Amino acid sequence: MRIKRIEADNITEAMRELRRELGEGALILHTKPLPPRGVAGWFKSPRVEILGAVDEPELVANQIQRAAGPTSGRAAGMATPTQPTADADSPFAAIAQAQFVAASRIAEAAVSTSSPAPGTKTKKGKKSKAAEPADPQRQAVAARLAKFRAANPAIPIANDDARSGASVTVPPARGAEIAARDRQFDDALLGVTFAGGEFQKAGRRARRIAFVGPTGAGKTTTLAKLAAKAQLEYGRRVGLITIDTYRIGAVPQLAAYADILGVPLEVAHTPEDLSHALARLGDRDVVFIDTVGRSPLGDGVDGLVPFLATAAADEVHLVLSATTRPSDSLRAARAFARLAPNRLVMTKIDETDDHTGVAAIARGIGLPLTWLGIGQEVPDDIEEASAERLGTLLAASMA
Incomplete structure (x- = not known):
């Protein structure tokens, strides 16, 4: 790749x-x-x-081969990745193993789709068909792994012993632990999809971005951060709407952000109010819509359905906290599914040192991960989600 x-x-x-x-x-x-x-x-x-x-599967395989040591050929023009023998106590052992597994799969796929060896007969003496086009999903996975490796150069560098030909003996119990972490890392990272911000997209009307989720997840703060990013970094004309008229201080909080940014804020008590507010903000490039937090255990989410139907949002971000148990987050996702979210934001990344739950939640929900909230500061404490960033968090959690 x-x-x-x-x-x-x-x-x-x-x-x-x-x-x-x-x-x-x-x-x-x-x-x-x-x-x-x-x-x-x-x-x-x-x-x-x-x-x-x-798609160049052999490139990824050869990169890892050079980091791990010499290998024998698997087929003409294709080298077999060598399993890294990094120090058993290295915090990057799990990552190195995950890359070896991924590279092996890519190499096997490349061999299985390559043309037959010279002299191989085909039906009726016809020439063999050309290899099938590379699977786009495999391309994306391989690209994400390659990008993650490029963003973490310390991983192969830590394998000095392997490059020098020395061997490292790993106790059976420690080896089993590393293997378990390897599988966990591999499954977690490869099972998550990502989608970046799309503030730059232009259309006939303002791009509408709504935020939904349980109480206390950080919807309003996330909205303020992204509104500031859209205006200050992307030069978008921003408008804000809130339908959170129940929580004490919700409207003044968003009004303060709107005043700082110098952008209009509309308050909607009913779906009809929301329709009028959207019309008044029709000259904006992006309109961010804040909603009231609801418990996933009650029927309060039902009250948001007519608002979201009126909003006809291009993006509906489900906002969940990284400090919430994955089982509770998945329950919340099921409750908010009736609002048809198509993006996932994980907040409070800075409030936990175990980020395996973030990957488990994103994978379990099946929505593309867009943003990571890393603090309370507006507008700085938010990052665009990516395989590299999540991989770094996972590596730190599994060290």
Whole structure:
């Protein structure tokens, strides 16, 4: 898997350059606008960045092979990844093993889809068919692993003993523990999908982004952070709407954020109010909609259904706390499913040192993970979710 990052003045130029570098089979992994740099940048159109990849399974396998040591060939032109023999006490042992497992799977897939060896007969003497196109899902998984490895160069570097030919003896009990962590890491990371922010998308009407979730999850704070990001980093014209008229201090809290940002705030008590508010904010690029928190154990979520139907939001983010037990978060997700969320935000990442639950929740719910709340500071304490970031959190949790 070869990965290439391209910067250009617009998406058309970026795509043209990516295809020139990687070919027509390039897979687009991520796109985002680049904020202007310096005072001079204020007078220029924002540039764009795209991250692309092309399926080269042997590249990932060979990278890990070089880090772990010499290997024997599995097939012509394909090397077999060697299992890393990192120090048993290394906090990166689980990651190295997970990469070995993933690379092995990729290498096997490449061999299984390659053309028959020379001299192999085919039915009726016809030439064998060309290999099937690479599976896009496999491409994405391999790309995420390669990106994670590139973002964590300490992983192969820690394997000095393996590169020098020395062997490390791992006690059976310790080996079983490492193997269990390896499987846990592999399953957790590869089972999660991601979706970045889409503030830059333009349409005939304002892009509507709603936030739903249980009480205390951090919906209002998350909304304020993203509203600030949309306006300050992406240059979007922002509008705010709240239907949280029940919680004491909810409206004044959001009003304070709106005042700081200098953006309009509308308060909607009924679905009809919400419809009028959306019309008044029709000239905005992005409208963020805050909702009242509801317990997943009662029927309070039902009261939000007509509001969400009126909102017709492009994005409905389910906001959950990383400090909540995964079983309770999954129960909340089932309760809020009637609001048709299509994104997941995990907050309070900074309030726990065990992030395996974050991966378990994202995988169990099946929604793409978009943002990670890492503190209470507005607008700084929020990060775009990615395989690299989640992998780092998982590695720290399993160390």
